[in-house]
Amino acid sequence: MSAQLNSDQTLEAFRRDTRAWLEANCPPEMRQPVVDEYDICWGGRRAKFKNDAQRVWLQKMAERGWTVPEWPKQYGGGGLSKDEARVLREEMAALKCRPPLTSFGISMLGPALLKYGNEKQKSEHIPKIVRGEIRWCQGYSEPGAGSDLASLKTRADDHGDHFVVNGSKIWTSYGDKADWIFCLVRTGFTGKKQEGISFVLFDMESPGVTTSPIRLISGYSPFTQTFFDNVKVPKENLLGELNKGWTIAKYLLTHERNMIGGMGTQRVTPLSQLAIKNIGLAAGRLAETALRTDIARFEMDALAFALTMNRVTDEAKAGNETGAMSSMLKYYGTELNKRRAELTMSVTGSEGLKFGDSHSEEQLAAMWLRTKANSIEGGTSEIQLNIIAKNVLRLPGA
């Protein structure tokens, strides 16, 4: 009891200090809602800061390791406990602080590096992720290997002290903006397809790497087809063991899925508020009753889902088995996000249909179109249901 009391007091002190520090160091511009892509700071060698505030905010947070609050201090992370990290999140939310840095290094590669990287790889790559110096992209999917990722054909041939990589990846998000790629390559050509895959890291400036942008239905062109023509990759860039990359790939995917699944719970104006504004109330109820029902159902499911995210976190903290929850969170979270976008379009009517390249206004149609990818990227909804059927429900033959 007294140990609990003590730690509560320490946590409260941490909260006070954190709030004071955030108030003193988070520039006012960084406390405005994120409106468009340019408000998100991705870092990297060619980082384009929208303004000085964005640059300063990244630098200040990176100095404390708070771009990645829970990563170990030894590699530049914040070294915070889960409770402290939660307090930091809560305080940032209370002051409306934007995330200082968003990157695949943080949400995907970092956890895999920490778990599977050797000392040299960790001390080489992690600090640069923490400080936003290197921007990473993900080279998993290929034209012939999407849901059936393990059938990938991009190959890495052994040339003594290095590999030579040939082949092509597709749907590489920000392939043309990234500095480095974490890439699945085939190194084994006999036996089970999963057992011949390796996980390599290399510089996108290496000779032989080219990208060609692909435009999305939302108008953005955030991804590329990525070609490798005799790309030399030093052997020290192999993460984990040769032909054991599939395990790392799957581990990383759970982090990616948690991230994508969680996107739907980000703070946005509640749909019902938007609906009240556009439609109005009649006798205390939203005037369009059929739409009202769907909005209420959506908001209830969204709240139930948010509570489930909390419960999964609490269970994990208590050391309880939570099963393959990442597939559930990915599936349900992305389907919810699509529902939100569909209803937003209904609520905003002709206003929501406006579609241009002006970056100042809310891009509702573009947002709506972009959400359609949520249930595809990181493994489709159908694939998540397959995983649940197999790994959680233990159904036969799944």
Next chain:
Amino acid sequence: MTLVLTDDQLMFRDAAKRFAAERAPVSQLRKLRDDVDPVGFSRDVWKEMAEMGWAGVLVPEEFSGVGFGFVGAGLIAAEIGRNLSSTPLLSSAVLAVTALLRGGTQAQKETLLPAIAGGDLLLAFASDECVRHTPYHVATRCTGKYKLSGRKLHVLDGHIADRLIVSARTSGDIGARDGITLFLVDPKANGVTITRSSMVDSRNSATIDLRDVPVTDADVIGTFDKGAIVLDAVFDAGRAVLSAELLGVAEEAFERTLTYLREREQFGVKIGTFQSLQHRAAHLFCEIELVRSVVLRTLQALDAQEPTASSLVCLAKAKASDVARIATNEAVQMHGGIGMTDEFDIGFFMKRARAAAETFGDQYYHTDRFAQLSGY
């Protein structure tokens, strides 16, 4: 507060799990139904349940209860749902106890609560007058000082209750929240007619007719004309505990279905290999996980008397009703022909899911109420 059970709660749940499975399983409900049992549950088993702390789960220790709160009541209810145990837990230990705790005088509490907690006294809550739950539609009249006249529907365990708690209109229009008063009524009093209905879920429900039934000031629970304050609390308590029961119903029906999918063969393979069934099962798994979260959070919110507890109650009751409906419907469907037979138990789960959903507001009622509480 975290969304995990404490060690004490886990122990309480495990004890409830063992007890319900051993002493009040589905086969007992089947027998009660087949025998057209006049009570509708086993009084002996209820007495044992009382010894386990179930009858007094919400009753504070000063009134001889165990004071395990709504989380405790929900843990029991989930096991009741899994086993379809027939008990007067909801009527007596949840609805009546909540009414007394929220509105009872010290004298009422002292005389009634210990007896309820001991399993020796049964109370029933008689309020609804419409076929669909409409809490403030109270037309039961209260004339003079005082005589009650009206008709109450769907009174759970009404035909075996030792005492009734009855809502009546003491002022205002039918449908108004103000002007409702709650009274303790002796079911044996002149003018009370109780008709037991046989229900699809084989559980107890009665229609109660009141004709000039005399009551006194000492029988008032809560404040005269302001009974809705207590009424709201009683219904929210009932809804939350029913949500937990519906969660248990959904979980058990789902698990039985998964077992069947792993065993039954058609086309030379287990039917669980068919992706159309796998995906529906996987989706249902997600929905049940959501219900787990909202039910626990809601019970915690009621225990802590949080201001937004009513919104959470709507969420829990709507979601649990809907998901239990899907889970039990899918269960029957995926069992094929055998799921349609009375001999097989799965149909009992679908029947209970329907009845529990209809009680104190279904998903439609609570979706509407959720929106209203959210300002739209």
